[in-house]
Amino acid sequence: MTVGGPSREARAIEAALNRAAGGPPIPGNNVRLLVDGPATYDLMLDLIATAERWIHLENYIIRDDRTGWRFAEALAARARAGLPVRVLYDRLGSVGTGRKYWRFLRAAGVEVRGFNAPQLLRIFANLSRDHRKLLVTDGRRAVIGGQCIGDEWAGDPARGIPQWRDTGVEIAGPAAAALDNTFHVTWARSGPPLAQDEAASDPEPCGDARVRVVGGEPGRERAYRALEYVTAGAIDRLWITDAYLVPPPRLFQALIDAARDGADIRLLVPSTSDVPLVRNLTRIGYRRLLRAGVRIFEWDGPMLHAKTLVSDGRWARVGTSNLNASSLLGNYELDVLIEDEAFARAMEAQFRYDMGSSLEVQRRVYRAPKRLQPMLPSGLTRPRSSRPGRRAQRELRGRAAVVTRTVISAARRSVYGPVSVALVILGLLFIGLPSAMAYAFGGVCVWLALAAGLEAFARRQDG
Numbered sequence: 279m280t281v282g283g284p285s286r287e288a289r290a291i292e293a294a295l296n297r298a299a300g301g302p303p304i305p306g307n308n309v310r311l312l313v314d315g316p317a318t319y320d321l322m323l324d325l326i327a328t329a330e331r332w333i334h335l336e337n338y339i340i341r342d343d344r345t346g347w348r349f350a351e352a353l354a355a356r357a358r359a360g361l362p363v364r365v366l367y368d369r370l371g372s373v374g375t376g377r378k379y380w381r382f383l384r385a386a387g388v389e390v391r392g393f394n395a396p397q398l399l400r401i402f403a404n405l406s407r408d409h410r411k412l413l414v415t416d417g418r419r420a421v422i423g424g425q426c427i428g429d430e431w432a433g434d435p436a437r438g439i440p441q442w443r444d445t446g447v448e449i450a451g452p453a454a455a456a457l458d459n460t461f462h463v464t465w466a467r468s469g470p471p472l473a474q475d476e477a478a479s480d481p482e483p484c485g486d487a488r489v490r491v492v493g494g495e496p497g498r499e500r501a502y503r504a505l506e507y508v509t510a511g512a513i514d515r516l517w518i519t520d521a522y523l524v525p526p527p528r529l530f531q532a533l534i535d536a537a538r539d540g541a542d543i544r545l546l547v548p549s550t551s552d553v554p555l556v557r558n559l560t561r562i563g564y565r566r567l568l569r570a571g572v573r574i575f576e577w578d579g580p581m582l583h584a585k586t587l588v589s590d591g592r593w594a595r596v597g598t599s600n601l602n603a604s605s606l607l608g609n610y611e612l613d614v615l616i617e618d619e620a621f622a623r624a625m626e627a628q629f630r631y632d633m634g635s636s637l638e639v640q641r642r643v644y645r646a647p648k649r650l651q652p653m654l655p656s657g658l659t660r661p662r663s664s665r666p667g668r669r670a671q672r673e674l675r676g677r678a679a680v681v682t683r684t685v686i687s688a689a690r691r692s693v694y695g696p697v698s699v700a701l702v703i704l705g706l707l708f709i710g711l712p713s714a715m716a717y718a719f720g721g722v723c724v725w726l727a728l729a730a731g732l733e734a735f736a737r738r739q740d741g
Contacts, residue, residue, distance in 0.1 A: 291511065298503035299490045299615060306483025307451035309616055311624045312423060315431030318446045319345065322413050322421050326352045329415035332362040332477055334461045336412045338371035338598075339426035342379040346427050350379060354386030362477075364389045366465055368408040371426070391468040393610075406496040408464055409605060410612040411446075411598050412457060417479025420454040421446055422614060423596055424521070424583050431583075443577065443632070445519070445584035447596045447614065447621075453489035455479045457612070460493040464610055487618035494599055494611035501599040501613050502606035505587070506532055508615070512589045515542035517629045521583045522556045523547050524602040530563065537571040546632055549576035556602070568641050575636035585613075588625040592617060 296302045312318045326333055326349075333356060340346055357363040365383060367375070369392040383390050393408035414420045423446020425431045433441030449457065458479065462472050494501045509516060509532040516536060523545065525533065537543040545567070551557035564574060587595040597613025599605045616622075 291507075295504060295507050296490075298500065298507055299492045300498075300500050301456075301490065303488035303490045303615075303617055304451075304453045304456055305488050306485060307449055307453045307487040307489045308485030309450075309487045309489065309618060309621050310448040311621065311628065312421070312446035312448055313628060314444055315345075315425050315441045316433070318421065318423065318425050318444070319348070319432060321448060323348065323352050325413060325415045325419055325421065326356060329356060329361060331416040331479075332364070334364050334366075334412070334414045334458060334465075334477070336366040336408070336410050336461055336464060337427050338368045338407065338409045338411060339428055340365070340367045340372050340375060340379075341426075341428035342375045343429045345429050345432045346375070346379065349427055350383055353388055354383060357383075357387035362389070363387070364391075364461075364465065366391050366393060366408065366461070366468060368393045369395055370407055371409070391465065393464065393468050405608055407609050408467075409598050409609040410460075410464065412461060412612055414454060414458040414461060417455045417458045417477065418450065418481040420449045420457045422449065422457060422598070422612060423447060424585050424598060430581070433580075440580045442581040442583045443579060445586050445596055445628070447616070449489060449614065450481075451484045451487075451489075452481055453487075453491060453614070455481055456489075456491040457614075460491065460612055463493065463495075467610075487616055487621060489617075490615040492597070492599075492611075492613040492615060494606070494609065494613065496608050496610070499607060501597070501611055502526065502529065504613075504615060505529060505595070505599075505601070505606075508587065508589050508593055508595070509533060509536055512536050512541045512543070514590050515544075516587070516589045517542075517544045517546070517626065518601070519546040519582070519584045519586045519629065519632065520601045521548060521551070521581075521585060522553060522600040522602055522605075523560045524556060524563075526603050526606060529601060529606075530566075533572060534566065534570040537567075543572045544575065544629070544633075545572060546575045546577060546582070546629065546636060548582040549578060549637065550581065552581055564639060565641075568639070574639040575633055576639060577632065577636050579635050586625060586629075588622050588629065591619060591622050591626065594618070594622045594625045 292302075312321065333353065335349075335353065340349070342350075353363050353365065365388055367390075372392070380390050394406065411425055412420065412422050424444045425446055430442050431444055433439050458477065462477070465472060490504070492500050492504055506529055509529065516533075533543055533545075547560055548557060567574060585597055585600055587593070594616045595613055596616070597611065599609075599611040599613050605611055
């Protein structure tokens, strides 16, 4: 460091990260780590009950189960009391939620909008979802993380069903107002925008944490580029927890390069998943990561849904972006990059605690003559759990489907097997029903042509 402030090199790195994230860090915030749904929900409901000016709730999944109705009743009570309450949900994520639920909220005075209704001729627009999970009250306090609104995150101790493992963060201070501004953006994508003076706030500084708000939008790669910079800049350690880890090539290579350069890179991922295909795609990349020195841990418990990162005891990231192309390139996502040593220490302590409930994936050498061993690829293994009674029977059956000593080969079969079957069925249909399949194929081609033409016209108008 030079006299009078950071060096030119440090300022250059800071500027690059600011541009990638979409803005500089916001100082003066108080941040608190939130672990799992029950504690997070209690805080969110308390914020709803004590809000004084307005309530903004945005979530990918809002279910009409027991947990969903807890929130519906709390939101409706505040709306009936005259408080502006706005709820934004994703139409695809919340497709299973009944109309009765939304009618109840609207009847109480809650403004409810669904994000991105299906569009017949805007095919690619249908792929972009609002995957954010955010609650902001009065523009002063906010909760962001991986938790949707549903019983999966709450669990049911009476029935022996554990809650999903997830992570969130409470933010109080100026960054909460910035998070509220991201709500204004997606709210305007689904209808008339809010008036500038309708939800304006300027909270006073109340802590020491610096927070970058990374509002991901399709094609902008905000979170993707910010994570690349943090990964490339990791010196001592980088610990990542992710629910659906299939890193795009640049980020995948950045993890490998950091590990080869001596950084302690650790990945914590689910061993069982609500999306088995994504879990299996994650496992296909294990060998290259392990050869580079990355340590991989599979969570030995109920579904792991958190999306976090902590680097060098300084940087901590919590949010909604999974480390895969869908999240980083195609969705509306929301993350915060926090610079606060106390918060980073809390994140590292939680990661160590989670490792105690995980199994480390390790390389093993196949038995063969010494001359043949260098020619054989290494196998993968992990120790068996010593706590077989920790999960519900449904998850035990899912875990039993993976043979411990052949993790990667099983993953490859589960990815390529369905593709093979689908192609065989499609081929048989073309052979057995050539006329019908020709008409169907022609109809699909015309539909795609119209959609592509409309997309080209829209882009020309925008440009």
